[in-house]
Amino acid sequence: MIPMPNEQRTITLDVFRYLPEKEEQPRFQTYTVPYREDWVVLDALNHIKDQMDGTLSYRWSCRMGVCGSCGMMVNGEPKLTCAAFLKDYYPNPIRVEPLTNFPVIRDLIINLEDFLHKLKELKTWIVPKETKTVSQGEFLQTPEQLATFKQFSMCINCMLCYAACPVYGIEPKFLGPAAIALAQRYNLDSRDAASAERAETVASSEGIWECTFIGECSRVCPKHVDPAAAIQQAKVINTKEWWKSVLLPWGKK
Amino acid sequence: MKTKEYIRPMPATWWLHNRHVLQFMIREMSSFFVLAFAIFLLVLLYKVNQGSGFRDFYVTVLQSGWFRAFAWITLIFVLYHSITSFNAAPTIMAPRWGEDKIDPRIVIAANYGLWLIVSLAVLIFVLPS
Numbered sequence: 001m002i003p004m005p006n007e008q009r010t011i012t013l014d015v016f017r018y019l020p021e022k023e024e025q026p027r028f029q030t031y032t033v034p035y036r037e038d039w040v041v042l043d044a045l046n047h048i049k050d051q052m053d054g055t056l057s058y059r060w061s062c063r064m065g066v067c068g069s070c071g072m073m074v075n076g077e078p079k080l081t082c083a084a085f086l087k088d089y090y091p092n093p094i095r096v097e098p099l100t101n102f103p104v105i106r107d108l109i110i111n112l113e114d115f116l117h118k119l120k121e122l123k124t125w126i127v128p129k130e131t132k133t134v135s136q137g138e139f140l141q142t143p144e145q146l147a148t149f150k151q152f153s154m155c156i157n158c159m160l161c162y163a164a165c166p167v168y169g170i171e172p173k174f175l176g177p178a179a180i181a182l183a184q185r186y187n188l189d190s191r192d193a194a195s196a197e198r199a200e201t202v203a204s205s206e207g208i209w210e211c212t213f214i215g216e217c218s219r220v221c222p223k224h225v226d227p228a229a230a231i232q233q234a235k236v237i238n239t240k241e242w243w244k245s246v247l248l249p250w251g252k253k
Numbered sequence: 254m255k256t257k258e259y260i261r262p263m264p265a266t267w268w269l270h271n272r273h274v275l276q277f278m279i280r281e282m283s284s285f286f287v288l289a290f291a292i293f294l295l296v297l298l299y300k301v302n303q304g305s306g307f308r309d310f311y312v313t314v315l316q317s318g319w320f321r322a323f324a325w326i327t328l329i330f331v332l333y334h335s336i337t338s339f340n341a342a343p344t345i346m347a348p349r350w351g352e353d354k355i356d357p358r359i360v361i362a363a364n365y366g367l368w369l370i371v372s373l374a375v376l377i378f379v380l381p382s
Binding site: 076103111 | 256257258259260261263267268270271273274277281341344345346347349351352353
């Protein structure tokens with residue numbers, strides 16, 4: 001069969017719709033959009049929004065896998081829709097849903113408040129060991145010191161890891177992969193002095209010990225942050241610290 | 254004004270939706286077989302030392318068809334549990350050499366090597382006695 005030119009080919013998107021002011025329950029709406037080999041799911045959604053149905057709501061910004069705002073479930077898999085090519089699904093229909101494990105505000109938009117609250121709780125920023133004025137210069141770091149945490153600093157807060165994590169789905173109090181990976185990123189930073197303050201939250205029953213190491217967070221992470229590694233390594237560090245406090249109670253933590 | 258949010262329930266079949274999660278569940282369930290076999294062996298060792306009556310009983314049990322089936326199933330699960338755990342080891346232990354991470358294959362190989370050494374030690378020193 002001779003393939004039709006791109007302009008004539010189409011692909012179907014079954015899109016999750018939830019309009020809280022009008023409907024009690026969500027529904028799926030089917031849209032048939034032009035198929036282009038270089039289009040991603042986000043392009044198809046933008047086409048729907050611009051040309052077919054302006055009421056469709058979703059988040060997006062950079063279109064290049066940096067901002068982390070266009071994460072959605074694509075055929076049941078958490079994906080950045082700016083990196084999910086239509087050609088990988090064609091000619092089958094594509095089911096687009098908001099990221100699972102989060103409350104849905106509208107259509108494909110989820111509520112991120114829980115995650116933002118957890119970031120604050122975990123103090124995911126540098127708490128310097130000493131204060132310095134600008135004239136005293138920068139906080140220096142060797143390439144080796146940078147290498148210990150660089151991978152965990154690549155997180156773009158896209159929430160795919162939370163959507164992939166069954167533990168978070170079952171127990172929303174779980175701090176979750178990205179928040180713990182970011183806490184670990186700052187704990188490992190040689191310029192930071194707040195690991196002891198974070199430890200109480202990180203090592204709580206809602207923290208690292210809630211993780212059963214399924215590893216789905218790392219599998220779906222578009223930036224290869226490997227949050228599962230951050231959590232398991234935090235478990236090892238916390239266990240060592242606990243043994244030190246038991247065996248050497250007089251020692252410095 | 255805050256609108257009403259929709260909370261999607263977690264289906265009871267969540268662990269069947271994805272091959273990777275199913276593999277994880279099998280790994281977790283394999284622990285029960287490992288534990289059951291370990292308890293059986295410990296009880297056996299304890300009781301065998303208590304007299305020949307128990308010894309005969311255990312010999313009968315060990316030679317029975319159902320026990321052999323259980324032992325084979327346990328062996329499969331132990332191998333599955335060990336191999337998947339060894340493959341996950343580089344995620345838990347991420348040793349570094351300066352700026353570079355040590356190749357995960359080396360960490361996995363070290364685990365297999367240690368397994369081999371311990372198994373040989375058991376074969377050479379424990380079993381003959």
